[in-house]
Every structure is written in C-alpha cells, then in structure tokens.
Amino acid sequence: MIKIMANTISGKMTVSSATTPDWSVIPSKGMAKRSDSEIIEDIKKLASEQAKTHDADRLKQIDDKKIKLRAEYISDVSPDRRSLYRQAENTARKQGLSAKTRAIGGRDTLLYFLDRADGLNTDKDLASKRFSLSGGAYVTFPALTTGGFGINVYSQGKNVLSNLGDGWTYEMTPEEWNKGQKFYSIYNSTLRTVSDDHADGMVTADGIIPEQSRFDISM
Secondary structure, eight states: OOEEEEETTTOEEEEEOSSSOOTTTSOOTTOOOSOHHHHHHHHHHHHHHHHHOOOHHHHHHHHHHHHHHHHHHHGGGSOOHHHHHHHHHHHHHHTTOOOSSOOTTSOOOHHHHHHTOTTSSOOTTGGGOEEEOGGGOEEEOOBOTTSSBOEEEEETTEEEEEESSSOEEEEOOHHHHHHHHHHHHHHHHHHHHHOGGGGGGGSOTTOOOTTOOEEEEEO
16 A cells, blocks of 8 residues: 655655655656546546545555556656666666675665765765756765765756655645646545545544645555
8 A cells, every 4th residue: 555644844745665666656747648537537537536445445546546647647747756766776877886696586776876975986076076967957875874875856946856765855846836736636526525424534654634745655
C-alpha cells in the first residue's frame, strides 16, 4: 500500500521506496498518455467507487489508485523528473561516484553509487559543488552523516527530486500544486454527490485534503 501523510508547510513529498524512484507515483512530464478529459472520467469513477465501498482492503486499493491517478493528472505541468534523474546519474559517474562491484541485477543505481562513494576516487569538495543539468536545473551531492552522499535536484526554484538517505522526496512546483487542488476538487465533489454519508472519505488512508501541501508517501 502507498501511504501519504500531509503537512501544510513544507510542500514536499517523501517517497520511501526502492533504490530508484517509483515513477508511478512521482509526476514527471510526459507521464500521461491520454487527455485530461479521459483522466477526469477515471477520477470521477474512482470517487464514485469509494463512496459505495465499505470493504477496508478495497478502500486501501482505491487510495493507491488515487495517488497514481493524481500523479498522472498533474504530470503535464510537471518538470521532466525522469530526465533530470538520468542526467544526475550521468553526472555522478563523471564525478567518480562509481562502485567497484555491480548492483543486484547487473546495473548500478544512482543510490548505489552515492552510498558507496566514501573511499572511492571522489572529489573531497563534491558536497560543496553544484552541477548544471538541462533547462537551468542543477544537482548537488551533499555529504551524509551516515556516510556516502545524498542527492538534490533543483528546477524552477524547487527541490524537485531528492534523496538524503531516508527516501525519495520531491517538492511540487506552483503549477503542480494548483492542478493538484483541481484533482481533489473534482474527486471530493463527486464523492459528495454520490453519497453525503461518505464525506469522511475525503480524508482516506492517504490522508490528503485539498489545502495540504506536504505529502509523505511510503510503499
């Protein structure tokens, strides 16, 4: 299950998953392969299903689908996080953040590099540098107290992708935030229309209500 807890201040989403970002819940430009109207139909269908559902396990499944549907809906105004992630991987390799052995599955992930950077041929001043990416974005590799390095990717004045050893985090841009509000307006309006008795469903297992801007997601 995906779980989201909200905070109204920071505007960050923390995605605790595997060594690579889960692109099914992290919005990135080009993610949606269909029109807004088609996605909105699915938003309404999912809200209607929630209003009629009493089974706890099914409600958890609906919450998971809601998180993925929200990411798809706002992705057309999102930064290209997937491309920035790949660029950050390439930058890490160029800076000597390469491990001596291969990761499980035969491919070294970015976190695999960063976690094993200590003791390798790494610039001691790496943590104080920023490296340019496309479109005015840039990446930094802050040193972690637990060893190795973290990663922060900045674009449009926001920390759009980050991992400091405790999960993948991203900040929403103002455009993403605004479209996210539209998503929950559509969802909650449908929920109320189908059944006022399910008004409590507006705050489900993912803990999201329209005015919130921080989301902690765990897989």
